[in-house]
Amino acid sequence: MTSVAPGGDVLFVSRYFWPELIGSAPFSTDIADWLTRHGRPTTVVSGLPHYPETEVFPAYRNGHARRETVGGTLVERLAVGAPRGGGARARIGNEAAFLLRGLAALARGRFARHDVVLALCPSILSVALGVAARRPGGICVAIVHDIQSGLAEKLGMVGGGGLTRLMRACERAVLNRTDLVIVLSAEMKEQLRQIGVTAPIEVVPLWVDTDQIRPVEPVQRPSVRVLYSGNLGRKQGLNQVVDLAQELAASRPEIEIVVRGKGSQGSELAQEIARRGLVNVRLAELQPNEGLATALCQGDIHLVPQNPDAAAFAVPSKVFNIMAVGRPFVATALPGTVLWQLQHESGAFLCVPPDEPPAFAEAVLRLADDRRLRLELGRRGRDFVERNYSKPHILGGLLGRLDALAAAR
Numbered sequence: 001m002t003s004v005a006p007g008g009d010v011l012f013v014s015r016y017f018w019p020e021l022i023g024s025a026p027f028s029t030d031i032a033d034w035l036t037r038h039g040r041p042t043t044v045v046s047g048l049p050h051y052p053e054t055e056v057f058p059a060y061r062n063g064h065a066r067r068e069t070v071g072g073t074l075v076e077r078l079a080v081g082a083p084r085g086g087g088a089r090a091r092i093g094n095e096a097a098f099l100l101r102g103l104a105a106l107a108r109g110r111f112a113r114h115d116v117v118l119a120l121c122p123s124i125l126s127v128a129l130g131v132a133a134r135r136p137g138g139i140c141v142a143i144v145h146d147i148q149s150g151l152a153e154k155l156g157m158v159g160g161g162g163l164t165r166l167m168r169a170c171e172r173a174v175l176n177r178t179d180l181v182i183v184l185s186a187e188m189k190e191q192l193r194q195i196g197v198t199a200p201i202e203v204v205p206l207w208v209d210t211d212q213i214r215p216v217e218p219v220q221r222p223s224v225r226v227l228y229s230g231n232l233g234r235k236q237g238l239n240q241v242v243d244l245a246q247e248l249a250a251s252r253p254e255i256e257i258v259v260r261g262k263g264s265q266g267s268e269l270a271q272e273i274a275r276r277g278l279v280n281v282r283l284a285e286l287q288p289n290e291g292l293a294t295a296l297c298q299g300d301i302h303l304v305p306q307n308p309d310a311a312a313f314a315v316p317s318k319v320f321n322i323m324a325v326g327r328p329f330v331a332t333a334l335p336g337t338v339l340w341q342l343q344h345e346s347g348a349f350l351c352v353p354p355d356e357p358p359a360f361a362e363a364v365l366r367l368a369d370d371r372r373l374r375l376e377l378g379r380r381g382r383d384f385v386e387r388n389y390s391k392p393h394i395l396g397g398l399l400g401r402l403d404a405l406a407a408a409r
Contacts, residue, residue, distance in 0.1 A: 008040065008114075008115055008406070009040065009041045009042070009043070009114060009115075009116070010035050010040045010041070010042045010043070010116045010118060010402075011042070011045065011111065011112075011113075011116070011117045011118070011130070011133055012028070012031065012032050012035075012043070012044045012045070012117075012119070012120075013044075013045045013046075013117065013118070013120065013126045013127070013129050013130040013133065014028040014032075014044060014045075014118075014119070014120040014126065015046065015047050015095070015098060015122065015126050016028055016046070016047075016049075016051055016120070016122075017029055017032075017044055017049065017070075017075065018049075018070050019049055019057065020049045020051045020052075021286055022051070022230055022231050022262075022286065023051055023052065023231060024120055024122065024145045024146075025049075025051065027206060027207075028044070028046075028120055029070070029071075030207070030209070030391065031118070031143075031395065031398070032044050032071075032073040033070075033071045033073060034391075034395040034398075034399065035073075035399065036071070036072045036073045037071075037072065038399055040399070040402075042073050042074075043074045043076065043111055043114075044073055044075045044076070045078065045102060045105075045111055045129070045133075046075055046076070046078070047077060047078050047081065047098055048060045048061075048078075048079065048080060048081040050081050050082040051082070052231055052233070052261075052262045052263040053082065053262065054083075054264075055081070055082060056081040065077065066079070076110060076111050078098060078101040078105060079101060080094065080097050080101055088163065088167075089163075091123075092167075095122075095123040095124075095125040096125060098123070098129070099125040099126070099128055099129050102126075102129040102132075102133075103132060106129075106132065106133055113133050113135040113138075114133060114135055114138060115134075115135050115137070115138040115139070115406070116138060116139055116141075116402065117130045117131075117133050117134045117138065117139070117140040118130065118140075118141050118402075119131070119140065119141070119142050119143070119178075120143050121142055121143065121145065121146065121148070122145065122146045122148055124148060124167075124171050124174050125174075127140075127142045127178065128170075128174045130142070130178075131177045131178060137409060138409070139179040139180070139405050139406055140177075140178045140179055141179060141181075141182060141402065141405070142174075142175055142178045142180070142181045142182065143182045143204075144175075144181060144182065144183045144184075144188065144192070145184060145315075147171070147191050147192065148167060148171070149164055149167035149168045149195065168195045171195060171197070172195055172196040175192065175197045175199055176196075176197060176198055178199050179200070179405060180200050180201075180202065180401075180405060181197065181199050181200065181202070182201075182202055182203075182204045183202075183203055184203070184205055184206060184315040184338075185203060185205070185315055185338045186203055187337065187338055188203075188315070189201045189203060202401070204394065204397070204401075205315075205389060205394065206320055206389070207320065207389050207390065207391045207393070207394035207395060208321055208323070208324045208385050208389055209324075209390075210324055210385060210390045210391065211391075212292075212293065213293045213296075213321055213324040213325060214293055214324070214325065215297070215324075215326030215327075215378065215382055216297035216325065216326075218297075218300055218374070218375075219298075223254040223368075224255060224300040224367075224368045225255075225256050225258060225299055225300050226255060226256065226257045226258070226299065226301045226302075226303060226364060226368075227257075227258050227260065227298065227299025227300075227301070227302050227303065228241055228257070228258070228259045228260065228261070228302070228304075228305070229260040229261060229296060229299070229302070229318065230261050230316075230318045231261055231262070231263045232261045232262060232264070232265045232266040233263045233264050233265055234264070234307065235307050236307065237305040237306050237307035237332065237354060238259070238265060238269055238305060239272075240305040240332055240354065240355060240357070240360060241257065241259060241303055241305055242269065242273060242276065242278070243357040243360070244257070244357055244360045244361055244364065245257050245273070245278045246276060246278060246357070247360070247361035248280060248361055248364070248365075249278055249279075249280050251365075252368070253279075253280050255280065255364075255368060256280060256281075257281040257282075257303075258281075258282055258283075258284055258299070259281060259282070259283050259284070260284040260285065260286060260287070260295070262285075262286055266283070269283070292321065293324075293325055296321060296322060296325045296327065297325050299327060300327070300367075300368075300374060301327070301328060301329065301330065301367045301374065302322045302327055302328070302329035302330075303329060303330055304316055304318060304329050304330070304331040304332070304339070304349075305331075305332045305354070306331065306354065307354070308332075308333075308334055308337075308354040308355070315338050316331075316339070319331070319339070319342065319349075320385050320389050322349075323346070323348055323349075323378075323381030323382060323384060323385045323389075324385050325382075326378035326379060326381060326382045327374075327378050328349055328350070328367055328374050328377035328378050328381070329349045329350075330349065330350045330351075330352060330360065330367070331343065331349055331350070331351050331352075332351075332352055332353065332354035332355070332356075333351050333353075333354065339351060346380060347377070347380050347384075348377050348378075348381030348384055349381065350363045350366070350377075
């Protein structure tokens, strides 16, 4: 068997990458940058940036920037943009196009096979491209941020059981051809075992750049500001924010709720707010990464709603950034889920059952009326992420694991 030398070049297949601001892209960018800066020159194979929009970002249209260097990392972009149309089938078709263009680029020598390959899911077909790009005797590590079959089924994105079974079969077949699967939580590990993934699985949580994202002293204002910031998608369960706004409109109309983000449910959310005549909630634009800490600090209380059907298949990354800026939040989560367990471990936020507007409103009001409690939960959150989820701690461990896996070959 061919020996794989630790510390060599790395190929990273990720559908999502800088300059996309939310979802998996910031974490993919962090991984590539960390590897490159620590002596593992990394080539990223990605698509045309668009997420969470439905169109490719203007700077990347018309064949521009198909090859670029981002922070020392070479990025090869395949000519695949956003899915045309909604639903699972449109997304699968788009991801299949990415796989086919990637295989063609590999065959033409646009990028080479590597001894060490990382591949991010979503999508599972990006992982398939990573497996194909692994040199004989090399290693391929899948980093699973979403379990797509589970999300598609639970969020009603697929009409029947046949497509779900096909997606699970694809996930099983591809992931079992990797050398290691990395997931974000023990729940996700159990879900993959249930669909028949037998490859080694390890839990590596998300992280936060605690040097860049730091607390800012809360601004004194007549009333508190409640903030949701992130993707406006199905798995976020944003109907709960609208229901919360309606509860508060009746009892505490002075409390402002700001929903900052973009995504597939943005138009629907705006229409529902208008339909209900809610004036205590407004939509705002996402902020660039360099302004993330300042933007998050503009909220006195944050909201982390989650569709309960999606809780086992994904982890909301925003919670670590919120803790890093020293702000409390209210999450909707069922007992035993990742967020529920995180609340018990950190003591930094409040949890209420999902789809219970009175309980959601009561928790928000508890924080709104107790500044000391807000400050104490914010302090606990900052301490918690510094100890457990800092970027050097998590990515340093990931790099060590990759080197150990390579050395074992």
